[in-house]
Amino acid sequence: MMNERVYAQTSVNIQQFSDSLQSSYCPPPVNAWIYMYGQATGYVNNSPMNVQIDFGDGFTYSNTVLLSGGWFSDYPTHTYNFSGIYLLRCIVEGPDANADTAYYSIVIGDTCGNISGKTYNDMNADCLFNAGDVIISYAPVELIYNSQNIGWTSSDVNGDYFFSAPTGNTYEVKIGNQISNYGYAITCPISGQYSVPSLPSSGNDFGLTCLNGFDLQAHLWSQRYRPGFISYIYPAVSNAFCMPVSGQAKLVIDDFRLTYVASQNPPNQISGDTLIWNFSNLSNTNYWNWWYNSFGYVQVLTDVNAVIGDSICVTLIVEPISGDVNPANNTIVFCNETSNSLDPNVKGVSPVGEGPGGNVPPNTEFTYNIQFQNTGTDTAYNIFILDTLEADLNMNTFTPIASSHAMQTDILPGNIARFTFSNIMLVDSFMNESLSHGWVSYKISAKLGLSNGTQISNTAGIYFDFNPPVITNTTINTINILLGMNENGHVQSNVVVYPNPANTNVLVTLNEKQTGADVMLVNALGQTVLKEKAKQKEVNLDVRNLLPGIYNLIVNDERQNTSAKLVLIK
DSSP states (O other): OOOOOOOOSOEEEEEEEEESSOSEEOSSSEEEEEEEEEEEESSOTTOEEEEEEEOSSSOEEEEEEEOBTTEEEEOOEEEEOSOEEEEEEEEEEOTTSOEEEEEEEEEEOSSEEEEEEEEEEOTTSSSSOOTTOEEOTTOEEEEEETTEEEEEEEOOTTSEEEEEEESSSOEEEEEOGGGGGGTEEEEESTTSEEEEOSSSBOOOOEEEEEOSSOOEEEEEEEOOBOTTSEEEEEEEEEEOSSSOEEEEEEEEOOOTTEEEEEESSOOSEEETTEEEEEEEEEOTTSOTTTTEEEOOOEEEEEOTTOOTTOEEEEEEEEEOOTTOSOGGGGEEEEEEEBOSSOOSSEEEEESOOBTTTTEEOTTOEEEEEEEEEOOSSSOBOOEEEEEEOOTTEEEEEEEEEEESSOOEEEEETTTEEEEEETTOOBOOTTTOSTTSEEEEEEEEEEOTTOOTTOEEEEOEEEEETTSOOEEOOOEEEEEOGGGGBOTTSSBOOOOEEESSSBSSEEEEEOOGGGTTOEEEEEOTTSOEEEEEEOSSSEEEEEOTTSOSEEEEEEEEOSSOEEEEEEEEOO
16 A cells, blocks of 8 residues: 555745845846745645746756745855846745745846945035035935836945946936935935936935934834743834934833843833933934944843743833824834744734734734844854845835844845845854844835735745855734724724823823713723723823823723723833
């Protein structure tokens, strides 16, 4: 009798198919470094996965790789000897003939030319980079060909940006649409872009001006928590605008299952369960790395009795809040689960969403964080991350937030984000465990009008020098229209709570249909500690006698409950 292995409900999914650096090369012959990885379900470990790559020039590559932990990967090199535009095709087939196909284009030019320019703050409004003007680092710049975006980069620490492209074509370069997220508006050229009819082309400079005010933002990430072991929490704060601001960042570790151990940068003050750091004159021009102020890592010990799968939350509050352009992003509550083991190379998303599908309302803005660690036996010289962004995400909202080390960000064709850490010199975990970690974070919004049930998943590949990629977990969120609607099918108005955090009084603004509703504050134990009847659209809550912590503010109008998080500080 023949022994036949049966696979049930198998699937093969190529999640990354691209080259490691760029999509255009000059002149031939050139070596293209191809990177491919994906996930397969329903197969046993070490199942053979057949890889076939058609390089588009008459040559085909075939290989068999073994499935490891549900993942497969391959990274061949191919030489192109002639110029042209080549469409690559990758097919990965499981042992039961279930397969997936992906495509990618590479441009080989006879000659290439540079397109370059500078991004700067045009202080004297003369549309020339001259004395008195200030360079702007890390501003987003796009390369357009035939009305298609074929490249996205950011200016370097000197405010300079570069593209290399095949000659003989007309290109456009433009400042990224998300420039307002960086605290600037484009002033020169007025159109926000240049036409480049021939290469090389230099002097394509973009003059920018500062938006008014300040926008402090709290950023917070953590490893998963392992009972009886040390985990790392990473608090950071940024000011997206130019106006310098001094203040404090307060990390609240109020979960009884966590015990504070140490900080890379000791806090200026510890008040109960709150670590407090002072910062001075923070603006979007202060720092080499995405205009943020990192307080390093915070080590916490998780209680040995913590239940696997439970969620543990910590809070970061950035002050001042008064006068902030967007006070809503001054506070962040970041939750992570407890687990038996900690994967040091992990992808996280906030908000996590509700339920196993990560249900979120339409138009949600996601913050993604990729953490990595050098667990090898020697220093990692260069690290880069490839992260394919789903088509359901709005690339015009893509904004890098912060990273542990200096990096360069590029967007390759196919909405592939590349984060490059050149000369990072990341020590291995045996040499220095605490300094062997790194991370990068960015935010991006879901596209408008996504249908109910649209699933947004995200996986990244981390490349240490010339080693095969380390594949992270996959984050999953699902658009749930009901989370953004009321019982009549209309978009639900959010409850406005200000200030948040608060220490004396809180003003709650309701919609017209919520007049007469009960407004309640519920503590972490589920106890209602304050209750007011909404006689009008605004309710003033006196919270001076309540203990500091995180409360659930619930508005009950008998038809439905609307809730929001409220942080009280003293």
